[in-house]
Amino acid sequence: MGQLDGKVAIITGGGSSLGQGGAEARLFAEQGAAGIVLIDLPGSQGAQIAAEIGDRALYIEHDVRDDAAWPAVIAQVLERFGRIDVLVNNAGVWFDEPLVDTTPADYRAVVETNQVGVFLGTYFVAPVMIAAGKGSIINTCSSAGMIGRGQPHAYAASKWAVRGMTIAAAAELASKGVRVNAVSPGVVDTPMIAGGAPEVERLSHFVPQGRVAQPQEVAALVAFLASDASDYINGAVIPIDGAITA
Ligand SMILES: NC(=O)c1ccc[n+]([C@@H]2O[C@H](COP(=O)([O-])OP(=O)(O)OC[C@H]3O[C@@H](n4cnc5c(N)ncnc54)[C@H](O)[C@@H]3O)[C@@H](O)[C@H]2O)c1
Incomplete structure (x- = not known):
């Protein structure tokens, strides 16, 4: 029995083979998921990861910012697998500049992927989950969304938004059977x-635990939040950060 049997x-x-999304896809497969849909941009490793997993995986080249294209993505997933139990809003971009060096265009670009992308994924998947009366949505926040000091402005703002969206969506969707949580690496x-x-070595010195996380460690928490074992966890933003925000 896998943790995610049939989901x-x-x-x-x-589509990031060495990223958290790739680790999540592989772990979901190991844990018995019946369908794993990888969404990523052209040039990603999504097709290779899907081929590695086999016919339970489907790669769809899609930009999470593209609201016009989301309905076709949902239709393709439903046609292939018949339902959607879990949405992991993991796509994100890093932007390492302080406020005074962030142009309005830079700011909008970060927010468009990290915040609006999460909204669009949730907006288009939630109705499918509400109709089914169940579902689990997991957003990817960041310690940059938990503190302010030392964080690049636009990235931090986008992740603070993800944190707020997680809590607000959980409160709204709880009565409909849909859970919304976030991991905060x-x-x-x-x-x-x-x-x-x-x-990586330099950054490890800023982590009280003395090392950075491996993507598989975050994937394990995401899989737990996707599973029925976490059924009463709803509206949680869970740090997985080696005590950075402690
Ligand atoms: N790596 C870290 O230290 C860290 C820490 C905290 C939070 N995060 C968050 O974790 C998530 C995963 O990041 P990662 O560390 O695996 O990095 P990564 O760069 O390996 O993976 C990010 C993936 O998102 C995809 N992506 C970016 N924009 C997209 C778009 N518009 N549409 C579709 N796909 C898009 C990229 O192509 C890439 O495959 C991100 O949300 C990131 O902000 C990362």
Whole structure:
């Protein structure tokens, strides 16, 4: 028996092989998910990850910012798998500039993916879950959405928004059987950390636990929140950050 036996999940940003989305896709497959839909941009590794998993996986090239294209994505998932039990809003972009060096265009670009992308995923998937009377949505926040000091302005703002959206959506959808939670990683060893191993090593010194997270560790929490074992956890934003925000 797997933790996610029979469930159908959409993972945005699922096409990063060394990222959290790739780790989540592989773990969901291991845990018995019946359908794993990877959404990502052209040039991602989504097709390779889907091929590796086999016919329970489907890669859809889709930009989470594209509201006009979301209905076709939902239709394709329903046609292939018949339902949607889990949505992981994981796609995101990093933008490492302070407020005074962030142009209005930069700010809007970050918010468009990290905040509006989460809204659109939720907006288009929630009706399917409400109709089924159940579902679990997991957003990807960040320690940058829990504190202000030392955080790049636009990125932090977008993740504070994700935190608020998670709580507000949970309160609205709870009576309809749909749970909404978020994971809040600190530093995770993925391609988002520009600079590779030396930068990962440098960042590990800012983590009270003395190391950064591996994407599989975040994936394990996401899988738990996707599973029925977390049925009474709703509206939680759970730090998984080695005590960065403690
Ligand atoms: N790596 C970290 O230290 C860290 C810490 C806290 C939170 N996060 C968050 O975790 C999530 C996953 O990031 P990761 O660390 O795996 O990085 P990653 O760069 O490996 O993965 C992000 C994925 O999102 C995809 N993506 C970006 N914009 C998209 C769009 N418009 N439409 C569809 N897909 C899009 C990218 O192509 C990429 O595959 C992000 O939301 C990120 O902000 C990361």
